[in-house]
Amino acid sequence: MTHKIAVLPGDGIGPEIVEQASRVMTALGLDLALETAQVGGRAYDLHGHPLPPETLELAKASDAILFGAVGDWKYDALPRELRPEQALLGLRKSLGLFANLRPAILYPQLADASTLKPEIVSGLDILIVRELTGDIYFGQPRGVREVTEGPFKGERQGFDTMHYAESEVRRIAHVAFEAAQKRQKRLCSVDKANVLETSQFWRDIVIEVAKEYPDVELSHMYVDNAAMQLVRAPKAFDVIVTGNMFGDILSDAAAMLTGSIGMLPSASLNERNQGMYEPSHGSAPDIAGQNIANPLATILSAAMLLRYSLNRADAADRVEAAVQAVLEQGLRTPDILSEGTTQVSTSEMGDAVLKALK
Numbered sequence: 091m092t093h094k095i096a097v098l099p100g101d102g103i104g105p106e107i108v109e110q111a112s113r114v115m116t117a118l119g120l121d122l123a124l125e126t127a128q129v130g131g132r133a134y135d136l137h138g139h140p141l142p143p144e145t146l147e148l149a150k151a152s153d154a155i156l157f158g159a160v161g162d163w164k165y166d167a168l169p170r171e172l173r174p175e176q177a178l179l180g181l182r183k184s185l186g187l188f189a190n191l192r193p194a195i196l197y198p199q200l201a202d203a204s205t206l207k208p209e210i211v212s213g214l215d216i217l218i219v220r221e222l223t224g225d226i227y228f229g230q231p232r233g234v235r236e237v238t239e240g241p242f243k244g245e246r247q248g249f250d251t252m253h254y255a256e257s258e259v260r261r262i263a264h265v266a267f268e269a270a271q272k273r274q275k276r277l278c279s280v281d282k283a284n285v286l287e288t289s290q291f292w293r294d295i296v297i298e299v300a301k302e303y304p305d306v307e308l309s310h311m312y313v314d315n316a317a318m319q320l321v322r323a324p325k326a327f328d329v330i331v332t333g334n335m336f337g338d339i340l341s342d343a344a345a346m347l348t349g350s351i352g353m354l355p356s357a358s359l360n361e362r363n364q365g366m367y368e369p370s371h372g373s374a375p376d377i378a379g380q381n382i383a384n385p386l387a388t389i390l391s392a393a394m395l396l397r398y399s400l401n402r403a404d405a406a407d408r409v410e411a412a413v414q415a416v417l418e419q420g421l422r423t424p425d426i427l428s429e430g431t432t433q434v435s436t437s438e439m440g441d442a443v444l445k446a447l448k
C-alpha cells in the first residue's frame with residue numbers, strides 16, 4: 091500500500107532541513123508518495139494566504155505530514171490571520187492534532203554540546219506531552235478593546251482567553267498516562283493551579299484520570315518550578331504532561347538539555363494517529379539560506395512519522411541508528427559543535443545520514 095506523505099517545507103530554514111529529511115525517507119525504499127505544497131509566508135507570497143485550501147486538502151488527504159517551519163520577521167506586521175504562524179495553528183486545529191509528543195533525549199555523543207554539565211544531562215530521556223489544540227493559543231475572545239471602567243478606563247487593552255474543556259484534558263491525560271506506562275511509569279502534570287482556575291480544573295481532571303492508571307506514579311508541579319527543575323535535575327522527570335502554552339515554553343527549555351533545539355523532534359497526533367511531524371524549533375531566519383541549520387530534529391521527526399503514522403518501527407529504528415552513527419563519527423552542524431568534532435553543513439549532514447543508513 092502506498093503511503094501518501096504531505097511535505098510542507100515552509101519558511102526560513104524549513105526548505106533546507108525538510109530536503110534532508112525527504113532524502114532520508116526516500117532512501118528507505120518504502121512505498122511512499124511524497125507530495126510538496128506551500129505553507130507559511132511563502133504561501134502568502136504566492137497565494138495570498140499562509141494556508142491555501144490546496145495545502146489544507148493535501149494535508150487532510152495524507153497519511154502523515156512532514157512539516158518544516160514557518161515565520162519570518164518580514165510578515166510580523168500582517169494582520170494576525172495572514173501571519174505564517176496561523177498556518178501551523180490552522181493545520182493543528184483542522185486536523186485535530188491535539189497530542190504533541192516532544193522527546194528530549196541526550197545522545198551520549200552530545201554530552202559536551204549541552205550548556206549544562208555532563209553529569210546533569212547524561213542519560214537524559216524525557217518525554218513532554220503537550221496539549222496542542224486548546225488553551226490560550228486558541229481561546230476566544232481575544233483582541234484589543236477599550237477599557238470602560240476601573241483604573242485603566244479609556245485605555246486600550248490587549249486580551250486573550252485561557253480555557254480547557256473536560257474532554258480536552260481527559261484525552262491528553264490518557265495519551266500521557268499510556269506513554270508513561272510504556273516508559274518508567276512516572277508522570278508529572280505541570281500547571282499553575284495556585285493562580286489559574288483553568289489549571290486547577292486541569293489538575294482535578296488529571297487526578298480523576300489517574301485512577302485508571304494505578305501503575306503510573308502521578309505528581310504535580312507548578313510551571314515556574316518545572317522550568318527550574320528542568321535545568322536543575324532534568325533526569326528526575328520521565329513524562330511531563332502540560333497545556334499548550336506551558337508545553338511550548340518548557341519544550342524549548344528542554345531542547346537545550348539535548349545540546350541544541352536543532353535536535354528536538356516532535357509528533358502531533360490526532361485520534362486516528364494521523365500525524366504532523368516537525369522539529370520543535372522555528373524557521374530560524376537568522377541562519378536561513380546559509381546551509382548551516384541542523385537537520386537532525388527534522389530527520390528524527392521523519393523517524394517518528396514512520397513509527398507513529400506508518401507503523402514502521404523497523405524503518406524508524408534504521409533512521410535513528412543512522413543519526414547515532416553520524417554523531418559517533420563526530421560530524422556536527424555549528425549549533426552542536428564541540429572540541430574535537432568536525433563541522434559539516436546542513437546538506438553534508440544529510441549526506442552522512444544517508445550514507446549511514448543500513
Ligand SMILES: NC(=O)C1=CN([C@@H]2O[C@H](COP(=O)(O)OP(=O)(O)OC[C@H]3O[C@@H](n4cnc5c(N)ncnc54)[C@H](O)[C@@H]3O)[C@@H](O)[C@H]2O)C=CC1
Pocket residue numbers: 103107158159160161162163175178350351352368369370371372373374375376377382383384385387425
Ligand atoms: N513550528 C514553527 O513553525 C515555529 C515557528 N516559529 C517562528 O520562527 C520564527 C523565528 O522564531 P524564533 O523565536 O527565533 O525561534 P527559532 O526556533 O526559529 O530560533 C531560535 C534560535 O535557535 C536557532 N535554531 C533554531 N533551529 C535551529 C536549527 N535547526 N539548527 C541550528 N539552530 C537553530 C536559531 O538560529 C535561533 O538562534 C518566528 O517567525 C516564529 O514565529 C517559532 C517557533 C515554532
Ligand SMILES: CC(C)CC(=O)C(=O)O
Pocket residue numbers: 175178179338370371
Ligand atoms: C509558532 C508557534 C505557534 C508554535 C511554536 O512555537 C511551537 O509549536 O513550538
Ligand SMILES: [Mg+2]
Pocket residue numbers: 338339342370
Ligand atoms: Mg515553540
